[in-house]
Amino acid sequence: MTAVYSSKVDLQAREKALKILYEKFREVLKSIMDGNPPKLVIKKRTLSNTVYDPEKKLLLLGDATFERSFLDLREARKFMQTLLMASIIYESLTNGEYPTIRDLYYRGKHTIRYRKLPSKAIGEENTWEEQSESDSVIRDIEVFTNVLREEMLILSKEKGKVVGELKIRSGDDVIDLSKMGHGAYAIEPTPDLIEFVDVNAEFVLVIEKDAVFQQLHRIGFWKKYRAILVTSAGQPDRATRRFVRRLNEELKLPVYVISDSDPYGYYIYSVFKTGSITLSYESERLATPQARFLGVMMTDIFGSDKLRKKPYLTEEERKNFIIKAKERDIKRAKELREYPWFKSDRWQLEIDEFLTRKVKLEIEALAGKGLKFLSDRYIPEKIEVGDWIV
Amino acid sequence: MTAVEEGFKAISPAEFFYKNKELAGFSNPARALYQTIRELIENSLDATENYGILPTVKVSIRELEKIPEGGYYEVVVEDNGVGIPPKYVPQAFAQLLFSSKYVLRQSRGMFGLGAKMAVLYAQITTGQPADVIVAPIKSKHIYSFKLKIDIKENKPVILSFSVTSNLHGKHGTLVRLVTLGDWSRAKQRIYEYIKRTAIIAPYAEIGFRDPEGNYILFERVIDKLPPPAREILPHPHGVDIETLKDIIRAKASKPIVETLKESFQGVGETTARRILEEAKIDPGKKSGELTDMEVEVLVKTMKNFKDVKPPRADYLSYLGNEIITAGLNKVFEPEFVYATTRKPSVYEGHAFIVEVGLAYGGKVPLVEKPLVLRYANKIPLLYDEGSDVVIKVLNESIDFSVYEIEFPAPLVILTHICSTKIPYKGVGKEAVADVPEIEKELENAIRDSLRELRSYILRKRKEMEEIEKAVTIAKYIPEVANSLSKIYKVDPREISVKLLEILNSRLKTFKIDDLSNVVV
Numbered sequence: 001m002t003a004v005y006s007s008k009v010d011l012q013a014r015e016k017a018l019k020i021l022y023e024k025f026r027e028v029l030k031s032i033m034d035g036n037p038p039k040l041v042i043k044k045r046t047l048s049n050t051v052y053d054p055e056k057k058l059l060l061l062g063d064a065t066f067e068r069s070f071l072d073l074r075e076a077r078k079f080m081q082t083l084l085m086a087s088i089i090y091e092s093l094t095n096g097e098y099p100t101i102r103d104l105y106y107r108g109k110h111t112i113r114y115r116k117l118p119s120k121a122i123g124e125e126n127t128w129e130e131q132s133e134s135d136s137v138i139r140d141i142e143v144f145t146n147v148l149r150e151e152m153l154i155l156s157k158e159k160g161k162v163v164g165e166l167k168i169r170s171g172d173d174v175i176d177l178s179k180m181g182h183g184a185y186a187i188e189p190t191p192d193l194i195e196f197v198d199v200n201a202e203f204v205l206v207i208e209k210d211a212v213f214q215q216l217h218r219i220g221f222w223k224k225y226r227a228i229l230v231t232s233a234g235q236p237d238r239a240t241r242r243f244v245r246r247l248n249e250e251l252k253l254p255v256y257v258i259s260d261s262d263p264y265g266y267y268i269y270s271v272f273k274t275g276s277i278t279l280s281y282e283s284e285r286l287a288t289p290q291a292r293f294l295g296v297m298m299t300d301i302f303g304s305d306k307l308r309k310k311p312y313l314t315e316e317e318r319k320n321f322i323i324k325a326k327e328r329d330i331k332r333a334k335e336l337r338e339y340p341w342f343k344s345d346r347w348q349l350e351i352d353e354f355l356t357r358k359v360k361l362e363i364e365a366l367a368g369k370g371l372k373f374l375s376d377r378y379i380p381e382k383i384e385v386g387d388w389i390v
Numbered sequence: 391m392t393a394v395e396e397g398f399k400a401i402s403p404a405e406f407f408y409k410n411k412e413l414a415g416f417s418n419p420a421r422a423l424y425q426t427i428r429e430l431i432e433n434s435l436d437a438t439e440n441y442g443i444l445p446t447v448k449v450s451i452r453e454l455e456k457i458p459e460g461g462y463y464e465v466v467v468e469d470n471g472v473g474i475p476p477k478y479v480p481q482a483f484a485q486l487l488f489s490s491k492y493v494l495r496q497s498r499g500m501f502g503l504g505a506k507m508a509v510l511y512a513q514i515t516t517g518q519p520a521d522v523i524v525a526p527i528k529s530k531h532i533y534s535f536k537l538k539i540d541i542k543e544n545k546p547v548i549l550s551f552s553v554t555s556n557l558h559g560k561h562g563t564l565v566r567l568v569t570l571g572d573w574s575r576a577k578q579r580i581y582e583y584i585k586r587t588a589i590i591a592p593y594a595e596i597g598f599r600d601p602e603g604n605y606i607l608f609e610r611v612i613d614k615l616p617p618p619a620r621e622i623l624p625h626p627h628g629v630d631i632e633t634l635k636d637i638i639r640a641k642a643s644k645p646i647v648e649t650l651k652e653s654f655q656g657v658g659e660t661t662a663r664r665i666l667e668e669a670k671i672d673p674g675k676k677s678g679e680l681t682d683m684e685v686e687v688l689v690k691t692m693k694n695f696k697d698v699k700p701p702r703a704d705y706l707s708y709l710g711n712e713i714i715t716a717g718l719n720k721v722f723e724p725e726f727v728y729a730t731t732r733k734p735s736v737y738e739g740h741a742f743i744v745e746v747g748l749a750y751g752g753k754v755p756l757v758e759k760p761l762v763l764r765y766a767n768k769i770p771l772l773y774d775e776g777s778d779v780v781i782k783v784l785n786e787s788i789d790f791s792v793y794e795i796e797f798p799a800p801l802v803i804l805t806h807i808c809s810t811k812i813p814y815k816g817v818g819k820e821a822v823a824d825v826p827e828i829e830k831e832l833e834n835a836i837r838d839s840l841r842e843l844r845s846y847i848l849r850k851r852k853e854m855e856e857i858e859k860a861v862t863i864a865k866y867i868p869e870v871a872n873s874l875s876k877i878y879k880v881d882p883r884e885i886s887v888k889l890l891e892i893l894n895s896r897l898k899t900f901k902i903d904d905l906s907n908v909v910v
């Protein structure tokens with residue numbers, strides 16, 4: 001019996017992940033014992049196999065697969081690494097551990113000593129050199145088994161934070177997210193093991209910038225407007241995205257996203273909504289197709305005749321707050337313009353506006369105009385009138 | 391100005407070569423010692439293999455006294471050849487330009503000079519006579535001579551002669567000379583010469599004791615002799631005025647048509663008559679009555695006569711694939727060996743055959759350009775490499791990269807030209823002139839061999855790639871087996887064995903017998 005303390009949900013998650021790993025890799029053992037060259041058939045994680053599903057409005061992994069055969073000279077090393085990683089994950093699941101991807105890297109790293117032929121000179125090779133190599137096979141295992149790393153209780157750094165009138169069970173504790181003082185609840189790396197106990201909110205507001213999140217938290221925005229306030233502190237990690245998705249899906253709360261008004265900000269929103277290109281295999285569970293882009297929009301800054309929309313900033317304020325777009329911003333905007341999930345009229349209008357004006361604006365600028373403006377006018381008004389993009 | 395009367399005089403061949411020793415390769419003590427050894431060894435090999443005897447040759451050099459320019463050496467070469475009839479021994483060893491090889495038959499010797507030059511050089515540098523002991527084949531007696539050369543007269547001087555009985559039925563010849571030499575400077579060449587002789591004559595046993603007391607024995611590795619060289623009539627295309635005059639003088643009373651039929655290969659009644667018709671000579675005319683004009687026209691006609699069979703080559707003594715590869719294997723233990731013998735070809739009325747052997751890898755040293763072993767009528771050619779036809783062909787016509795050979799490479803190229811007449815560049819027999827026909831045959835033979843080597847190299851490269859592939863995969867087997875055993879609690883050794891079986895079943899040219907050969 002393991003002396004390690006473990007919560008019930010963890011135990012269940014472990015059982016489930018162990019079972020799937022066991023089933024999926026059994027094929028390899030069987031084919032070896034039958035005298036056939038072992039191989040793994042895995043979906044390709046390439047850009048060309050990343051497809052946008054307009055129905056589900058998600059970036060998904062396509063159906064193209066590749067064979068990782070042990071007898072294939074180019075794949076032999078990766079095959080070995082994949083099995084090595086599978087066995088390490090399997091063992092840590094059995095032992096009730098919570099490894100990080102770095103732990104897994106160190107645990108599997110060792111030197112293979114072999115004899116080169118025909119010279120018989122001794123050669124040395126590490127099972128993997130860089131962590132990027134072991135990370136890569138972790139992704140392969142996620143795709144191959146259809147089990148995400150969180151579900152295999154692999155931890156990563158916590159980045160996302162949340163506050164609001166929400167009670168959750170994490171492990172064996174119930175936590176009230178409205179009683180975090182000036183701090184906030186750090187979204188745990190395994191958000192699927194969180195149980196929602198009680199909620200009193202009308203919507204979820206996701207702020208890309210941590211600083212603005214703190215400002216809104218301090219002035220009690222979430223209390224006043226009955227919101228659950230979330231920040232991803234930059235590019236959202238997997239846990240934050242999964243958590244937001246659960247808030248939307250299970251608690252039926254609308255999700256609004258605020259980011260900088262530039263192509264990078266827009267893309268962060270789209271990662272919440274549709275998924276990311278590099279990790280498209282997770283979209284199905286991590287993306288929130290209903291997420292709404294609240295701002296900051298180009299048309300918030302300049303207004304729009306077409307939309308009969310007045311600008312939120314005066315001529316004077318614009319002069320002070322906007323920043324000239326750089327070459328790479330322009331280039332990125334042009335790329336964005338071609339992504340299928342930005343092909344809607346509304347988005348094209350925003351991007352075109354960016355490309356003609358060639359300026360950008362950070363959310364902090366709106367807070368700079370006045371925190372009250374941001375919290376009591378800009379946000380509630382836009383939600384009220386429905387000035388958001390899906 | 392007063393007119394000066396020039397003093398005319400004739401000198402004997404002995405006197406001529408006494409004054410021009412370097413022409414025959416006796417230019418200094420080191421070179422002379424080397425030349426002495428090779429002349430005697432070549433005579434021994436001629437006296438054995440041409441008569442169906444597997445050669446056994448014993449060579450020894452002993453230092454008698456050191457002097458500033460080198461030293462005095464006793465050289466002894468003994469063979470198991472047919473020997474020499476005693477009545478010819480004095481001339482064979484002490485009269486220049488006396489030979490049994492002045493006939494159209496392939497042999498190492500051809501000038502009637504070699505043995506005599508060695509005797510002459512010994513005589514003028516040490517004053518010592520040559521000892522020659524012969525046991526002619528099937529003779530009941532053994533004959534011993536002490537000989538000197540009368541240089542002025544070019545005549546043998548017999549200092550002593552004795553006969554003993556041949557109790558054991560031995561046969562062969564022993565020559566002993568005391569001569570000036572320079573062992574330290576000749577050493578490398580002499581060893582090289584003997585080694586190269588052993589390569590081309592793996593059917594010979596050659597023992598050598600050097601002045602430092604070292605003994606080296608090149609054992610016989612093959613019992614097969616090359617086909618013996620046979621004497622052949624000259625070919626009409628190879629005739630010249632003097633040869634023809636010699637012939638008609640010997641058959642003066644015969645009708646010229648008969649003389650032609652009897653004296654030339656490929657010439658029968660019809661051909662003889664057609665040649666004479668073209669030369670406008672009466673076939674019935676007595677050979678001795680031909681005018682100088684007629685002889686000249688006849689030679690021209692014969693040289694250009696098209697409708698005659700090419701010179702026969704079946705009387706040439708070539709080595710063949712088996713002997714060449716045996717020789718190369720014996721000395722180099724190469725990983726690849728190949729030999730080819732070209733079909734006979736002809737230059738200026740002489741048939742010749744070119745043979746090429748290649749040795750690659752194994753104990754062949756890595757060299758910046760191929761190690762070339764040149765031979766002509768089985769004689770190793772060591773000096774004057776730069777002016778030889780083989781080197782010309784290699785330098786001008788062969789691009790080794792085409793054959794996947796990158797230098798430094800472990801490559802030996804052996805070339806052998808055999809003919810009743812080798813176009814040597816000098817009587818020292820060190821370089822062959824660049825006759826276009828020979829050049830072409832050499833080029834073809836070398837290309838042909840290099841193509842074989844190329845496919846070997848490519849095949850081997852494939853094999854190496856497969857070995858590399860096998861190791862690349864095999865080294866991961868324990869890792870994969872351990873990983874699976876952790877999940878499924880199966881004995882990892884069992885998985886390893888299976889995986890190795892699967893890997894081996896996919897390998898074509900190479901198998902890993904045991905995983906411990908790869909994994910440490």
Ligand SMILES: Nc1ncnc2c1ncn2[C@@H]1O[C@H](COP(=O)(O)OP(=O)(O)OP(=O)(O)O)[C@@H](O)[C@H]1O
Nearest residue numbers: 433437482489490499500501502503504505506563
């Ligand atoms: N060891 C030997 N056994 C039998 N006969 C020999 C031996 N050595 C020499 N002779 C005979 O003596 C002759 C003269 O030898 P020598 O070396 O002087 O001339 P060669 O071999 O005919 O021509 P070359 O000058 O090209 O060597 C030979 O032709 C051969 O008949």
Ligand SMILES: [Mg+2]
Nearest residue numbers: 433499504505
């Ligand atoms: Mg000779």
